[in-house]
Amino acid sequence: MRTAFQSNIGRQRSQNQDRVAKFTSEQGPQLAVVADGIGGNQRGDLAAEIAIKSLGRDFMSDAPSDENEASSWLSVQVQSINNQVLKKSKEKSSYRGMGTTLVAAVFFEESVVVANIGDSRGYIMHGDMLTQITIDHSLVNELVKNGDLTEQEAARSPQKNIITRAIGISPSANADVNRFPFKNGDQLLLCTDGLTNLVNKTQISQVLSSNKKLTKKCNQLIKMANKAGGPDNITVLISQQDQERL
Known part of the structure; x- marks a missing residue:
């Protein structure tokens, strides 16, 4: 497993409230995680930092050993992080309202278990086919599912940044957790909406299908988002099964 x-x-923010990390346990499984802090002046960056550090610390001390254990572990972890963020938000008035999205993946030999809450996304590239494997917890996505908006209208909607689920918003944090095949040569992309609001699926697919090193692919995707205006922080993580080069 290789990750970059x-x-x-x-180009328009004064602070980066995104966080990203990868952890490898002594037992072998690896964890990749991306968080997008929300709340602006309410310290969304701190909420994202809590999420990354807590998840990484617990993974390194007691990583799940199989897919079933990873599924329940991720669900429990998201709720635990939610409790920590809510507790922290009561310490100072400037912390009130802080929260974060989260998308995390635990890798096994031929599979990956993915959890998400909010609108940060996960994709799997298998051969030349790119598939979004997470569902946005957002207002516009609910409207699309109900038939009130087309996907094209949703992409242009001024409400597209309103999320319906996140860590730190309510006492209950319900993450979606699913398992997917992850075979030799497959790529997993975890990213924040700073990428997907500006770079479409076709463009992402073209980058991932190139022969460039993973680090170059990450850099190219970020450059594309910034070229399109870069109104938000942009974070990308790419993992490839048995990739030889970084």
């Missing part, structure tokens, strides 16, 4: 990641402040 990059985070960029974008």
Whole structure:
């Protein structure tokens, strides 16, 4: 398993509230995680930092040993992080309202278990086919599912940044957790909406299907988002099964 990641402040923000990390346990499984802090002045960056550090610490001390254990572990972890963020938000008035999205993946020999809450996304590239494997917890996505908006209208909607689920928003944090095949040569992309709001699926697919090193692919995706205006922080993480080069 090879992984590369990059985070960029974008062209219009004064602070980067995204966080990204990869952890490898002594037992062998690996964890990749991306978080997008929300709340602006309410310290979304701190909420994202809590999420990354807590998940990484617990993974390194007691990593799940199989897919079933990873599924329940991720669900429990998201709720635990939610409790920590809510507790922290009561310490200072400037912390009130802070929260974060989260998308995390635990890798096994031929599979990956993915958890998400919010609108940060996961994709799997298998051969030349790119598939979004997470569902956005957002208002516009609910409207699309109900038939009130087309996907094209949703992409242009001024409400597209309103999320319906996140860590730190309510006492209950319900993450979606699913398992997917992850075979030799497959790529997993985890990213924040700073990428997907500006770089479409076809463009992402073209980058992932290239022969470039993973680090170059990350860099190219961020450059594309910034070229399109870069109104938000941009974070991308790419993992490839048995990739030989970084």
